[in-house]
Amino acid sequence: MSSWAKIEREIRLLLRNSDLDVLTTLFDFYAFPEDAPGMDSRPAADPYQRVEHVENAIAECVGDRRFVPHLILHELETWVFAAAEQLGWLLPDPGLVARLEADVVDAGGPELVNDHPATAPSKRLAAYCATFSKTNDGPLAIADLGIEPLRAQCPHLNRWLSVLDS
Template sequence: MITVGVLCEGQTEETMVRDFLAPELFSAGIILVPTILLTGTTAGGASGRGGVSKWSKIEKDLRNRLSSTPHWAAVTMLIDYYGLPQDTPGMADRPTGSARQKVEYVEQRIAERIGHPRFIPYLVLHETETWVFAAAEQLADWYDDATLGGELKRQADASGGPEGVNDRPDTAPSKRLLRLCPDYLKTQDGPVAVADLGLPALRAACPHFDTWIGKLLALTSS
C-alpha cells in the first residue's frame, strides 16, 4: 500500500475523496488522505478551512504537506479550475484553445512552481459538480426525478461532455445544478450520485479526470 495526500478546496471535495475516491483506489493499493486547504488563522482561534482566495495559501499548504510527509508516495490536490485565483501560476498567460488545454497549461505551471518530484497537480474541469453531470442518471434516481436527469445529460452533451460545462458565473456546474434542483445539497447529494456512478464510468465520461487517476495508479508500479 502507498499513501497519497490530497489537498482539497473544501468540504465537498473532502467528501468526494473520503466517500468515493478513497474506497475506489484502496483496492488498487492506494490510501488517500484528504485534508482541507487552510485559509487563515484568527488570533487565538482555529484555522479557517475551505475556499481559495490567493495562490500563496495553496502553495503554502502544498509545501507544508510535501515537507512534513516524506513517507507519502505523493501529494496531489483537488481544487476547482472555476474560481481559481488569478495570481495562480499560468492563469495570466493561458494559451488560446480548449478548456482542457488551458487547464493542463496551468497545471504544468503549478508543477514547475512547486518543483517537487512527489507533487501531482490536478484542477477539476470546471468544478467537482462536473462529476455530478456525469452522474445525471444516478442523481435523478436519488431525487426520483427523471426530468432532472434528462436535462443534466442534455446540457452535458451540448457542452461536449461533463467537463465542457463551462465556468461563467451564471453557467458554472454548481449554478446550473441549483437552478435545476434548488434543494440540492452539494456535500451530500453529489457525492452519493457520483459514488453510485462508480470510478470506471466517471473516468470514461471525464478525460481530464481520467488522466489524473491514471497518474495516481501509476504510482503503485513505480
C-alpha cells in the same frame, strides 16, 4: 482559496514529510486564484489545454517530483453531470435527468459544461432542482455511478488518475 501563496505554503509544508510518496490537489479550476502560476498565461485554447497549462505551471513552480497537481475541470459538480441518472434516482425531480444529459451533450462532455458565473455546473444544478444538496446528493450520485464510468466520461480526471496509478 483566496491566494496562490496560501495554497503553495500548505503544499510546501506537506512536502517536508520525506515519507510522502505523492501529494496531489483537488481544486476547482473555476474561480482558482488568479495569482496562481500559469493563470495569467493560459492559452486561448480548449478547456483541457487551459487547465493542463495551469497544472504544469503549478508543478514547475513547486518543483518536487512527488507533487501531482490536479484542477477539476471546471468544478466538482461536473462529475454530478456525469452521474445524471444516479442523481435522478436520488431526486425524483421530473425532467432533471434529461436537462443534465442535454447539457452534457451540448457541451461535449461533463467536464466541458460551461464555467460562466451564470451557467456554471453548480448554478445549473441549483436552478434545475431546488432540493439539490451539493454536499449530500452530489457525492452520493457520483459514488453510485462509480469510478470507472466516471473516468470513461471525464478524460481530464482519467488522465490524473492514470498518473497516480502509475
